[in-house]
Amino acid sequence: MAYELDYNYLGASTLLERDGHPELALATSGGSTPEGAAAHPYFFSGFMERPDVIAASLLVVARVARTRYYTPPGMVAAILRAADPVVTSTREGLRFESFSACCGVYARLDVDSSALDASHSAVGVTNVDVNPPLRTALASLRAGEPLHMDVGDEGLLTTTLDGEVMEDKVPLPVRWLKGFAETQMLSSLMKPTHSLDAAAARTFIQGLPRQSATKSVMWATRAVRSLRLATRATAGSVCVAGPERLRVLEPLIRFMTRLEAYSEPVTSGNAPVASVWVAHLPGARLSIGLSPEKSRGFSGEGSVLQALSDPSVAENADMLSVLLSFEPRIEVPVMSARSGLNETQVRDALALLASSGQVGFDVQAGEYFHRPLPVQADALQAMHPRLVGAQKLVDSGAVRDDESGTYRVQSRDTFYTVTPAEKIEEYRCTCPWWVKYRGTRGPCKHVLAVSIKRRGGLNWSDTKPYPQKSCSPCTPKYTNRQ
Helix, strand or coil: CEEEEEEEECCCCEEEEECCEEEEEECEEEEEECCEEECCCCCEEEEECCHHHHHHHHHHHHHHHCCCCCCCCCCCCCCCCCCCCEEEEECCEEEEEEECCCCCEEEEEEEEHHHEEEEEECCEEEEECCCHHHHHHHHCCCCCCCEEEEECCHHHHHCCCCCCCEEEEEEEEHHHHHHHHHHHHHHCCCEEEEEEEHHHHHHHHHCCCCCCCCCCEEEEEECCCCEEEECCCCCCCEEEECHHHHHHHHHHHHHCCEEEEEECCCCCCCCCCCEEEEEEECCEEEEEEECCECCECHHHCCCCHHHHCCCHHHHHHHHHHHHCCCCCCECHHHHHHHHCCCHHHHHHHHHHHHHCCCEEEECCCCEEEECCCCCCHHHHHHHCHHHHHHHHHHHCCCEEECCCCCEEEEECCEEEEEECCCCHHHCEECCHHHHHHCCECECCHHHHHHHHHHHCCCCHHHCCCCCCCCCCCCCCCCCCCC
């Protein structure tokens, strides 16, 4: 399923000469600010200390957005209009994000405020136009040139905006939206595993294969001077599924000071898992997230479902959404103290906020961050059909307690047995889905149905967009796109 998003730009983003130096003017469309929705927000104006680094990194983010790393069998690889990167402005700097067309690669550029000489800086979130001519111009930028950047146009704030609007309608799959939720959930489980200096990072990236089979999964393990790729997981290794996807970092090799790999704990013979690779650059960081397999986008992992199945989560998320205000870092203990919720409740509420695009997780900082991209409640239902299916099973009376510690769930003409546990991720089910994946792609709908019944039900009508006053790049079908 896809939503049609309308980008409304008042002009194209350009790289031009002004006052004897290059100026990068990024056009904005459909943003949100602390004051509410803004059709064409103006967030930043100032110079960049290392324009060559920022330009090359922004090109990587844009490249990921327009690349399909995996094409399903029988699907024609159509020419896609890439979704434009999302940019968030906070007091700590600028953050650019994108997903690949197949949703298997996530890219995020964090530019530190210390690397920006701002004459104007405001908080908010929007989409920016990164068009082909702009990409060509950025690629030709010479090192050492001062570069002025505007996110939005100050002049537009004092005009009536009656001029011609550049409108571009982009079909955006629901799975792209789900990716924001899943990357946050998966990243929050990761720990730093490998750290390479500049020379070792160069050796590792340049040694990656340029192509691999669809099911190719390699594991990065420590070598004498760098990392080597192995075909089997060992303790302390990091999954690199479709290793050629990580070569997207190659244009940044000359700038890297360090490369870090993040992963959940891995043991010998481990199944494929997601990983995040963070390239440290002068004044910035470029993070690349890889899904567990090339054919598996982040949207299908289902890790967020166990949190969404709790009916109290929506109420708690409402409370947190009021307390958040474009926070560049969200500390769970602090938010727990401010809200009166325990840390588990805070994390589950953050998962729901992530499902509507409001928060993400920075593996390097080990903290959540605020990025309010609300979607409508009906979109949330479309994004999580397993959860909707589970609620239907509960509503139809298909979930029955057999009074022996297990539950019988009728799905059409078949009965499945669900064995509950203290945590939903420890539930077991006899259905083919659970037998095949054993919780690695989130709970099946039968497990979710039992969890919902035991917790007292799920009310989707209570799941509101967050914050309700905002309009964002990821709001389905609105006039001020994105």
